[in-house]
Amino acid sequence: MGKERPLLAFILLLYSCRVASTTSNGFFYQDILNGNGNGEIYFNGVKLRIEAQPPSAFTMSGGNVTLPCRFWYEPPLSSPRRVRVKWAWLPVSGDSESDVLVAIGHRHRSFGSFKDRVYLQQGVPGDISLVITNVSLNDSGQYRCEVIDGLEDESAAVDLEIRGVVFPYQPHHGRYHMTFQAARRACEEQDAALATFEQLYKAWQEGLDWCNAGWLADGTVQYPITQPRSPCGGLGLAPGLRSYGARHKLMHRYDVFCFSSSIRGRVYYLQHPRKLNFTEAVQACIMDGAQIAKVGHLFAAWKFQGLDRCNAGWLADRSLRYPISDPRPNCGPQEPGVRSFGFPAPHHKYGVYCYSSR
Ligand SMILES: *[C@@H]1O[C@H](CO)[C@@H](O)[C@H](O)[C@H]1NC(C)=O
Ligand SMILES: *[C@@H]1O[C@H](CO)[C@@H](O)[C@H](O)[C@H]1NC(C)=O
Ligand SMILES: *[C@@H]1O[C@H](CO)[C@@H](O)[C@H](O)[C@H]1NC(C)=O
Ligand SMILES: *[C@@H]1O[C@H](CO)[C@@H](O)[C@H](O)[C@H]1NC(C)=O
16 A cells, blocks of 8 residues: 555645635635646535636627626535626737626626626526627627635636628728728728737638738738738738738828628618719618618628629718629629729719618
8 A cells, every 4th residue: 555655645745735724604615725727616625616618609790699607516515605706808909808797696787888788697507608788899809707706716718709801991092091090980980990910810811812001909000911922022921911010009100901790780782763973872872761881881791691783882981882792704803802993083973882770
């Protein structure tokens, strides 16, 4: 039985290293094995466990999403214990973590942009999944559920991804005209948000190739290249995201990459007996019970509803575009995409794309 000696010595060592031994809620609590990195706490042999499965979730802007999380005790407790539950959020833009919701028993409070938009699912005991309603474009990031029981707490993480489409954007006054703030505003005006690095990277993986540098949400300036060529970083460089790094947000000017997503609304090419100048186009959509579509609306409808129309139409920023899902002769390049014709003079006559939120 010589084998038992090292184990016994190990236990004695742990015992002598014990930091605290206290009474909490009439419960004898030993902090013997805390800090072993396994996310386990021992209450006289009762362990608090927490799990977020699956550890990622996705939705689109305007949708609802449930971020899974549950906790339990091993072995199970004979009577439920009062715990404090907290959800926090770490945005992808690299800002610091902020509180989303705190709950004790049936009372809960939500914070910041999540106010009145989140609640705990509480389907079964231990279910502390977070429901977020009317998800917004900038809700993506890492969420952390945390259970605080007496002196100790355990947490687990869930990633939320907003499914959407990235598009390069250049305003009517031309290339490289926007500071960081102007770029953010330009995206918001198109019913979109500044794209994150992750979103641009994913778009590049799916084939986005664009040779003008644009701002991203983290304040860096980059552009995606799938076909290396000389004006775009050169032939010698492998395909990838070309980065200028972080630029000065007030002094430097570039284009922008915007991110759009929506499960609500409908974009359509207005059936109208004649072509329209820009002011007439705006009016015609209003007469149809809708509004002239924004660039973000058109990209989202092209990407997620397969909008396909070989007629150029006005959009709200006075640009002229059309969406092609099924490439064919006389409708632009061989790849699907939203074709852009820049910003014609507003008295020129074309069709129009309208957006209805219903
Ligand atoms: C989201 O949930 C709310 C209630 O919590 C419901 O009224 C709404 O219809 C849901 N939205 C969608 C898109 O399912
Ligand atoms: C959802 O949020 C947007 C802003 O992000 C707001 O304009 C809209 O009214 C909200 N919709 C509902 C149903 O709460
Ligand atoms: C997120 O977007 C909403 C509009 O969709 C806006 O009201 C809110 O302020 C934004 N939050 C942050 C942190 O940018
Ligand atoms: C568009 O045409 C209308 C007349 O139908 C005219 O009043 C308006 O000024 C024109 N707008 C532009 C931008 O040319």
